[in-house]
Amino acid sequence: GEDVEQSLFLSVREGDSSVINCTYTDSSSTYLYWYKQEPGAGLQLLTYIFSNMDMKQDQRLTVLLNKKDKHLSLRIADTQTGDSAIYFCAESGNTDKLIFGTGTRLQVFP
Amino acid sequence: DTAVSQTPKYLVTQMGNDKSIKCEQNLGHDTMYWYKQDSKKFLKIMFSYNNKELIINETVPNRFSPKSPDKAHLNLHINSLELGDSAVYFCASSSRFYEQYFGPGTRLTVT
Numbered sequence: 001g002e003d004v005e006q007s008l009f010l011s012v013r014e015g016d017s018s019v020i021n022c023t024y025t026d027s028s029s030t031y032l033y034w035y036k037q038e039p040g041a042g043l044q045l046l047t048y049i050f051s052n053m054d055m056k057q058d059q060r061l062t063v064l065l066n067k068k069d070k071h072l073s074l075r076i077a078d079t080q081t082g083d084s085a086i087y088f089c090a091e092s093g094n095t096d097k098l099i100f101g102t103g104t105r106l107q108v109f110p
Numbered sequence: 111d112t113a114v115s116q117t118p119k120y121l122v123t124q125m126g127n128d129k130s131i132k133c134e135q136n137l138g139h140d141t142m143y144w145y146k147q148d149s150k151k152f153l154k155i156m157f158s159y160n161n162k163e164l165i166i167n168e169t170v171p172n173r174f175s176p177k178s179p180d181k182a183h184l185n186l187h188i189n190s191l192e193l194g195d196s197a198v199y200f201c202a203s204s205s206r207f208y209e210q211y212f213g214p215g216t217r218l219t220v221t
Contacts, residue, residue: 031208033208040215041215042114042202092207096166096204096207098155103153
């Protein structure tokens with residue numbers, strides 16, 4: 001079945017880059033996503049990448065996709081304390097059924 | 111302006127009760143969803159509706175019944191609540207399936 005895995009925690013110093021990793025098992029994944037969840041809030045779509053792309057950049061965010069290894073990463077440049085949150089990786093085929101990862105809690109310290 | 115709103119934000123109730131959670135979106139989207147997030151933050155889709163028609167039903171117990179009176183609303187009714195139903199329930203909507211917008215969540219606690 002479909003499975004999406006992430007490491008549970010990441011701690012970085014303010015100003016450094018953060019890299020959050022995700023692996024998935026479904027080879028028919030068409031879209032891959034990164035969502036952010038701040039404490040007590042809903043999920044916010046940060047970015048998504050289509051499976052025929054290797055990279056997507058949006059301001060401080062860079063998404064890298066290695067389709068062969070089924071590996072997705074999110075790099076946040078110049079990490080700020082406001083970036084502290086849980087980051088969810090998700091995948092879908094050509095449907096709206098999103099399969100979410102377990103979430104990575106990013107803690108940014110001064 | 112709130113795009114996807116849910117009420118109530120918190121719901122505490124006893125086992126065996128019946129409760130409803132309401133969701134409204136003002137984005138003009140055709141598709142709405144319910145997700146469940148458990149205590150370990152694991153998030154899973156429960157239902158999706160497109161133009162008031164059920165599209166996805168992810169092996170959710172019959173005690174859960176979504177109702178969509180119009181395409182801007184998708185309510186979730188839960189009968190005979192159990193302890194294991196305690197979770198945060200998120201509503202979402204989309205016009206393009208790869209861009210889902212989530213509500214703030216409803217934390218349900220069953221005692």
